[in-house]
Amino acid sequence: MQYLNDPDLLMKLLSQLAGGMLTSLSIFFSTLLFSLPLGLVVALGRMSRRKWVSVPVSFFILIMRGTPLMLQLFTVYFFLPRLVGPIPRLQSTMIAFSLNYAAYFAEIYRGGIMSIDRGQYEAAQVLGFTRSQTFLQIVLPQTVKRVLLPVSNEVITLVKDTSLATAIAVGELFLVAKNATSASGSVEPLFIAGLFYLAMNTVVTFFFHWLTRRFEYYRG
Amino acid sequence: MLEAKHIAKAFGGERVLRDVSLRVDQGQVVAIIGRSGSGKSTLLRCLNHLETVDAGEIRIDGRPMVTTGPGGTPVYAPKAELRALCLKMGFVFQNYNLFPHMTVMRNLCQAQERVLRRPKAEAAERATALLAQVGLSDKAGQYPCQLSGGQQQRVAIARALALDPEILCFDEPTSALDPQLTQEVLGVIRDLAREKRTMIVVTHEMRFAREVADTVVFMQEGVIRAVGTPDEVMGDHRSEELSVFMGLLGDD
Ligand SMILES: Nc1ncnc2c1ncn2[C@@H]1O[C@H](COP(=O)(O)OP(=O)(O)OP(=O)(O)O)[C@@H](O)[C@H]1O
Numbered sequence A: 001m002q003y004l005n006d007p008d009l010l011m012k013l014l015s016q017l018a019g020g021m022l023t024s025l026s027i028f029f030s031t032l033l034f035s036l037p038l039g040l041v042v043a044l045g046r047m048s049r050r051k052w053v054s055v056p057v058s059f060f061i062l063i064m065r066g067t068p069l070m071l072q073l074f075t076v077y078f079f080l081p082r083l084v085g086p087i088p089r090l091q092s093t094m095i096a097f098s099l100n101y102a103a104y105f106a107e108i109y110r111g112g113i114m115s116i117d118r119g120q121y122e123a124a125q126v127l128g129f130t131r132s133q134t135f136l137q138i139v140l141p142q143t144v145k146r147v148l149l150p151v152s153n154e155v156i157t158l159v160k161d162t163s164l165a166t167a168i169a170v171g172e173l174f175l176v177a178k179n180a181t182s183a184s185g186s187v188e189p190l191f192i193a194g195l196f197y198l199a200m201n202t203v204v205t206f207f208f209h210w211l212t213r214r215f216e217y218y219r220g
Numbered sequence B: 001m002l003e004a005k006h007i008a009k010a011f012g013g014e015r016v017l018r019d020v021s022l023r024v025d026q027g028q029v030v031a032i033i034g035r036s037g038s039g040k041s042t043l044l045r046c047l048n049h050l051e052t053v054d055a056g057e058i059r060i061d062g063r064p065m066v067t068t069g070p071g072g073t074p075v076y077a078p079k080a081e082l083r084a085l086c087l088k089m090g091f092v093f094q095n096y097n098l099f100p101h102m103t104v105m106r107n108l109c110q111a112q113e114r115v116l117r118r119p120k121a122e123a124a125e126r127a128t129a130l131l132a133q134v135g136l137s138d139k140a141g142q143y144p145c146q147l148s149g150g151q152q153q154r155v156a157i158a159r160a161l162a163l164d165p166e167i168l169c170f171d172e173p174t175s176a177l178d179p180q181l182t183q184e185v186l187g188v189i190r191d192l193a194r195e196k197r198t199m200i201v202v203t204h205e206m207r208f209a210r211e212v213a214d215t216v217v218f219m220q221e222g223v224i225r226a227v228g229t230p231d232e233v234m235g236d237h238r239s240e241e242l243s244v245f246m247g248l249l250g251d252d
């Protein structure tokens, strides 16, 4: 109980962890910023009727979902710089995470889009909507509601997955806690970090509750 | 106004329409009747380009929607013309297919604004008038899931009318409804018939067909077996085959 019995030490640890959490949050938000829209592009590619689009995109999804995220992180960190020049650790993490999560979101979106009744497309067609109007004005808005729950699952997983960045020594929450544990020999920092993750996911959970309620104005 | 000639359509070897020809004139109400699986919906869907034909020709106001090409294969009009022609047709589905995420008002305005490019105020005015016509003025702000089936179908009819189609097509508009709600919807269609709107109605409601239609088309196994006035097709002098069918449908 060396941290819990010593307020000064505890305060110091908490501020270190808070700094780590900011880095974790920057990974979290930038991953969402890129992967949520990128997932839609990937989903559309996957559903394309053109084989030369859908086949490579399917392959991309298979790789991203079929191999460990940590391995993907290593690949981006160690091999991508050979092609495009040096990339800082944090940015490597963001790239790897964005690609990985885009693949997951794409499959969620695809499921949502395919769950929209054919009658909606037919109604849109007889009313004269073009294909893109049909997608943007009729299919996509209904898809948002249907994918909310699976998307929230992924977002919660993402909060915890940011800890994988420890593997390439990005100074995020988990690494800070691990270092404090190594230095002090106490596991308290790791458990306190656990509470930080829990707090973040509590916020995420409430956010999605709120969002779900906002879509309750219609059934379907 | 609408002319379909020698329409053929098969689904994976099953010939659902074989050499169907149909003519609909201005102000005419055509009822299509026939047993389940006889191809009524498929015919109506071909006329609205919800299905593509395997052979045959369709003309609307003399403008070809699909014609027979050199190899005997059907050739559809270019995309823009096809869209323009399809807009001359309205379609009311058996299960309404309203847009669930839009209010009743939005359901009626969206296509007016985005497809016909009508100014918002004008679209809203038209929508309000149509809602009054189908007796749903108080439902403008509701979502489809808040309405009964009969109300949803009346909204669907108003939504189709909002684009001022020349021909309105109904595919069994009441078969998902109980008798009372059926009467609500049939009442609206009856009013439209009185206004001399051109309509094609696929229906199992024999009494209604008899009362409203100028022409009754009886289909069986993908062909039109009889065309004529309700009396000719459904009256006492109908053929034995028709009699048997009418009997099955519980006609009086
Ligand atoms: N998309 C499709 N794919 C395969 N078969 C189809 C398809 N649509 C219709 N059919 C078949 O075509 C035949 C005619 O169907 P259609 O829906 O036109 O009949 P209908 O006269 O409207 O019947 P009902 O009164 O039951 O609505 C049926 O045997 C049906 O199984």
Ligand SMILES: [Mg+2]
Residues within 6 Å of the ligand: B040, B041, B042, B171, B172
């Ligand atoms: Mg049918």
